[in-house]
Amino acid sequence: MPRRSTALHLVAGGFAGTAGAILTCPLEVVKTRLQSSSLALRPFCPPAVQLQGMSGTLIRPGLPSIGVLELLRTILEKEGVRSLFRGLGPNLVGVAPSRAIYFAVYSGAKEKLNTVFVPESKKVHMLSAACAGITSSTLTNPIWLVKTRMQLEARAKCERHSSALQCAMRVYNTEGLRGFYRGITASYAGVSETVIHFVIYEALKQRLREHQLFVSPALIFSPSSPDFFGLMAAAAVSKTCASCIAYPHEVIRTRLREEGSRYRSLVQTLQLVAREEGPLALYRGLLPHLFRQIPHAAIIMVTYELVVHLATKV
Template identity: 60%
Template sequence: CRCGGTVGAILTCPLEVVKTRLQSSSVTLYISEVHLNTVNGASVNRVTRVSPGPLHCLKMILQNEGPRSLFRGLGPNLVGVAPSRAIYFAAYSNCKEKLNNIFNPDSTQVHMISAGVAGFTAITTTNPIWLVKTRLQLDARNRGEKRMSAFECVRKVYRSDGVKGFYRGMSASYAGISETVIHFVIYESIKRKLLEYKTVSAMDNEDESAKEASDFVGMMMAAATSKTCATSIAYPH
């Protein structure tokens, strides 16, 4: 899981940078529009403020900052992804194991509470890492300009706000626990359905490699479907 998170962080870093830039209110374009129908017949130029789309934002970053800027914040992301996933899944497994002795084992209630506790624990312990990552991704510099490093970002945050500055946005991150809860409830439900289907199907007659490939694809589809649904529902957070 740690290796998967690390590989995923590297491959999706450019998308993370584009997403963070698009979420920032400072990323806008100014487009000049010419209007010929005026009172005195003269043409007037009006400047309109619009938000760029993902592809245009990607093009702007490549043109103005260079390809390296698509990997801004990757360092803190790699540092944070392993402990974050480790903390999350450890808390999820331990909480799930304890709750199975209290509620119906592997019920929706158990999955919801376990996911919520795990999300709260992971966010509280790793928020400073994600804050630094986001600040680095928003630090737009033209080609040739010196880029702010992670250590410089840490010093800047500490000088301006002290230790509490590293926990800015944590309340909004707590709202994101709803996404984690939705994700795991849907994932566990799909996984349970897949296991039931596997039990009643004729897969027992297939060779071991075919079954492993089928299980892998099934789990990937379950993870992708549940994550897409959860992200779409809880995205405003």
């Protein structure tokens, strides 16, 4: 049974991650471009607002004024529709194992911690989510680094973009194996987001049970059932709260993953961005992030619950 349970959560997490990633790729590209430094966004910024930074590089204090729709339109005009799906390959390659690892570790850790602490308590949910986040981030960081590099590659329509393999080889040749783990410290800091997400989600799900919104397990995933909308709402609310609280780690992680970046560590990047671009720069790209993450999280959680529910009935 433990082996079957682990396999079930691996499969459920893989299906959930894949289902949530495909349709939200354009928003992720826009978010990553907004998070990046002025060097990555140079093709989209007027030279009149360039200033000399403390480290001798050009910075653009006007970057926060770039809107989501404006950047989206610029990408379409200068790079074409295909650029909105840059990094989709590594995303699809990485999202299934990432979510599978995450849900499998989360489920296994929760099962063991329930025997140590008060079962299904907030402490159990927090520790389980932390274990799952750290494990998943460590094992899949190279995939996400390649994805970020591809999404930041701004080229004209007539120019050929690098493939995932070419990007990975360039990282290895120029930075070695350590280059694939740039931004890992920010990913570890981002575990706080997953902890907050799962704690709020589990609490809301428990509240739904207490109010008997889960009338019958057979009706949970019926579109007309309040259970379906309850799970979707719980996932959306929990992810929104977590994203808003922990978002700065996303900007820091993108900066650390930039090619030839002057950003070296979590603390140094945090201080440099805040000093040169202002504290609000740490929330650049939050709007498309929320537009992507809310439906993405809802799809993932509901798909995961659906697969687990259907598998337990077999």
